[in-house]
Amino acid sequence: MAKYAVIGLGRFGSTVATRLYENGDEVIAFDNNPKAIDEIKGRVSNAVILDSTDERALKEQGINEMDGVILAIGNNIEVSVLTVVILKKFGAGPIYAKVDNKLHRRIMELLGIKNIYFPEEQIGEQLANSLLSKNVLNYFDLNQKLSITEITVPPEYVSKTLQDLALPTKRKINIIAIKYQKLKVTDAGENIIEWETNDMPGANDVIHEGDVLVLLGQKHEIVSLIKEIS
Amino acid sequence: MAKYAVIGLGRFGSTVATRLYENGDEVIAFDNNPKAIDEIKGRVSNAVILDSTDERALKEQGINEMDGVILAIGNNIEVSVLTVVILKKFGAGPIYAKVDNKLHRRIMELLGIKNIYFPEEQIGEQLANSLLSKNVLNYFDLNQKLSITEITVPPEYVSKTLQDLALPTKRKINIIAIKYQKLKVTDAGENIIEWETNDMPGANDVIHEGDVLVLLGQKHEIVSLIKEIS
Ligand SMILES: Nc1ncnc2c1ncn2[C@@H]1O[C@H](COP(=O)(O)OP(=O)(O)OP(=O)(O)O)[C@@H](O)[C@H]1O
Ligand SMILES: Nc1ncnc2c1ncn2[C@@H]1O[C@H](COP(=O)(O)OP(=O)(O)OP(=O)(O)O)[C@@H](O)[C@H]1O
Incomplete structure (x- = not known):
């Protein structure tokens, strides 16, 4: 049984989080929107309100003890990039990143992310x-x-x-x-x-x-x- | 060589339209945003500014002479549904519809659409x-x-x-x-x-x-x- 963090609970993030949990893995779900956290409670191991750019909060939640981190914030490139930088600083990973457009994907590639998902294009x-x-x-x-x-x-x-x-x-x-x-x-x-x-x-x-x-x-x-x- | 209409040129629609064209099919691309039409010119057979809820405009463009219609407007359920109703009225199809959430998918199912795409979930x-x-x-x-x-x-x-x-x-x-x-x-x-x-x-x-x-x-x-x- 593996342990995953899912950051960002939009349609992609919530699908990954709940599916991993159904598959038998331990899943900690993060979002800075309380509504998203409420909606997913019970369908993951743990759901925590958190800002992904908050280094200390991520550390306290044990983000570098995960078998993988799914970064599912597509809409905000700045937040997504800052979060990747923090995750890499902690050696957290592997990182699976969702992107919303070609520029975003290019930036993720340059940051060394190998697992990139661009659902509309795929x-x-x-x-x-x-x-x-x-x-x-x-x-x-x-x-x-x-x-x-x-x-x-x-x-x-x-x-x-x-x-x-x-x-x-x-x-x-x-x-x-x-x-x-x-x-x-x-x-x-x-x-x-x-x-x-x-x-x-x-x-x-x-x-x-x-x-x-x-x-x-x-x-x-x-x-x-x-x-x-x- | 088949002939397709793609309505809505967001990331999903523009990917489908340009890929079909590269595959050797004839592709007419529609969008009510002139910017989207400009951006895709040259990468499809023809790109036309058009509102998908405008029955007469769709008819004039020969929407019912297509081998398929890809409806790629996810964000606006009302427009998407109205467009499906018009397409069905003309007997245009088969229809391939992109949806943005579960409610939208349910509505498309009820309208009899068999080919539904929900990229973030898939x-x-x-x-x-x-x-x-x-x-x-x-x-x-x-x-x-x-x-x-x-x-x-x-x-x-x-x-x-x-x-x-x-x-x-x-x-x-x-x-x-x-x-x-x-x-x-x-x-x-x-x-x-x-x-x-x-x-x-x-x-x-x-x-x-x-x-x-x-x-x-x-x-x-x-x-x-x-x-x-x-
Ligand atoms: N700084 C942040 N920290 C934590 N969660 C965030 C942060 N910024 C945005 N989110 C959350 O990430 C989730 C996904 O964000 P958003 O909808 O912008 O991206 P998306 O890629 O378009 O989503 P979808 O998966 O639905 O396509 C939202 O639930 C949002 O509340
Ligand atoms: N009534 C309309 N007639 C024609 N085109 C429209 C109409 N309404 C929206 N569009 C176009 O459809 C395209 C896709 O719309 P929108 O971005 O809302 O959906 P989406 O499903 O979120 O897109 P994406 O494929 O990027 O995920 C846009 O380029 C938009 O201009």
């Missing part, structure tokens, strides 16, 4: 990439080189086995899961369609119309496959 | 989950059931082959990639360490100390594995 890119094609239901950059995508099965794949397709050999793309629809009967005797996932696809598995393929591969391979099947 | 959860353990470098929910995680290799895995570990059989978890460090010599004759990715791991591949494993599996299996190796 989710904006994810949406744009998932719209690469009508057939793309989902798209992630796993890291700088690898991407994962979920696509509806193109007509030319239907009735082929994974071995026929030979995506790994031909395109260096792995089919890591196949989602398919299954007809079920409810307890009420109703016929319904439910989605199931085959997360261990085998070479002899056959692809059916309406299936969804989950693919992993190098980004440019994934993107070129997507453009080809559209 | 990235907040992703960060919290990636902190499940010091050994977790990354964590995604691929969908409601499947998760992907990158973990540092636990000591008990070192020198074993993938076949030895038998993660798929024992835990229904797939090792979909292995990242490892490789010693290289630069043109300047320097020894440096670079990360490489084996994205087609084979049964006889051996795991080395310092490797990073990329795993895919059912969420509860992934989470229990993470808790075990911590």
Whole structure:
């Protein structure tokens, strides 16, 4: 069980704080707005009214005994920067910082922060990439080189086995899961369609119309496959 | 090549608009702030000053001839809702809506919007989950059931082959990639360490100390594995 401090309880900070607590970690939440503290009580280990630029208060709260500090004050670059300087002075960390704009991110990079989060940009890119094609239901950059995508099965794949397709050999793309629809009967005797996932696809598995393929591969391979099947 | 309208050019909207354009799609960007329009000119197909609650202006711009409409006005629930009502009246869509808080999301759900984005919450959860353990470098929910995680290799895995570990059989978890460090010599004759990715791991591949494993599996299996190796 790890111990984290979350400074700033806006939408990002409060999400991180409560989720970490639900995951079983110890979470101390800080904010200088009493209302934010009231709202989060009971959903974290401890919630304390505190100004993040108050060195002594941070020290008293044991900020350098944490396994990590999440700095979730995006809107005020000055406060965010001053807080980082104080945290670094105490050797507190690692620091996970949320930023609100490109300048803010650049400043955090220059301060040596490695874990930077810019939600609007990250989710904006994810949406744009998932719209690469009508057939793309989902798209992630796993890291700088690898991407994962979920696509509806193109007509030319239907009735082929994974071995026929030979995506790994031909395109260096792995089919890591196949989602398919299954007809079920409810307890009420109703016929319904439910989605199931085959997360261990085998070479002899056959692809059916309406299936969804989950693919992993190098980004440019994934993107070129997507453009080809559209 | 698809045609998209992006309404609202804040950080989320401008990211989506410019990224879609870079991806090769036709993008018409709308905002009622002339400054936002100036800033994005040249990075989208067309940028037009427009109030999203102006039915006639939207119609004149051909809003119902789009392959999709991205509604990126989070801060003003009233404007956002009114715009959705107008878009639905024209049969424009599908609609991808950004929301700024839980109430806004609930309203969008009630209006029948299926593609809802709440960046602070989504990235907040992703960060919290990636902190499940010091050994977790990354964590995604691929969908409601499947998760992907990158973990540092636990000591008990070192020198074993993938076949030895038998993660798929024992835990229904797939090792979909292995990242490892490789010693290289630069043109300047320097020894440096670079990360490489084996994205087609084979049964006889051996795991080395310092490797990073990329795993895919059912969420509860992934989470229990993470808790075990911590
Ligand atoms: N000096 C400070 N010390 C402690 N908390 C602060 C300080 N300044 C601001 N906060 C708190 O940080 C929280 C987040 O701040 P703010 O809303 O400005 O940032 P944000 O990044 O836009 O938030 P969100 O996560 O909702 O996007 C607020 O609850 C605010 O009260
Ligand atoms: N009625 C309107 N018609 C067109 N554009 C509008 C309208 N109202 C607001 N906008 C624009 O929408 C953009 C985003 O608005 P706002 O910043 O309020 O939302 P946000 O969701 O907080 O943005 P961000 O994506 O930066 O988080 C702004 O550029 C603003 O000018």
